[in-house]
Amino acid sequence: MAKAARSAKNLTAQTTARLRQSGLRPTRQRVELAGLLFDDCDRHVTAESLHDEITKAGVKVSLATVYNTLHQFTQAGLLRQVIVDAARSYFDTNTGDHQHFFLEKEGMLIDIPGEAISVAGVPNPPPGLTVDRVDVVVRVKRA
Ligand SMILES: [Zn+2]
Numbered sequence: 001m002a003k004a005a006r007s008a009k010n011l012t013a014q015t016t017a018r019l020r021q022s023g024l025r026p027t028r029q030r031v032e033l034a035g036l037l038f039d040d041c042d043r044h045v046t047a048e049s050l051h052d053e054i055t056k057a058g059v060k061v062s063l064a065t066v067y068n069t070l071h072q073f074t075q076a077g078l079l080r081q082v083i084v085d086a087a088r089s090y091f092d093t094n095t096g097d098h099q100h101f102f103l104e105k106e107g108m109l110i111d112i113p114g115e116a117i118s119v120a121g122v123p124n125p126p127p128g129l130t131v132d133r134v135d136v137v138v139r140v141k142r143a
Helices: 003-021 028-038 047-056 063-075
Strands: 080-085 088-092 098-103 108-113 137-140
Touching: 003 028, 028 047, 028 063, 047 063, 047 088, 063 080, 063 088
Parallel strands: 098 137
Antiparallel strands: 080 088, 098 108
16 A cells, blocks of 8 residues: 555544544544544634635535534534634634634634733622633734
């Protein structure tokens, strides 16, 4: 077997194992999408950008399926959803502690390492509630 084919096969096996560990049945579409999302370094995608990417890779998947799969991956803890505004939601393959700069015009998120930012003065939540997480999106523009 050629080296490239062997490594692609290994990646598929890894992806399948990763989905199973997260409690997701490794359907063909999930494996294809997870392959695009997790084979590379950390990335921020939207349902639309990932749909474009998988379509260009020659795989036929509807935008609704991409959208649903991203939410399933998020529920399973494989992705973190970053809601920038009501109309725009990004999915982050880095689920670790970090925040974001958001370049509005380009629609681009840039990571801020978790230790580089501190949030002070978060008020006590109403009785019976605890703060689960604080998401910070710092909106930036080119000077
Ligand atoms: Zn990020």
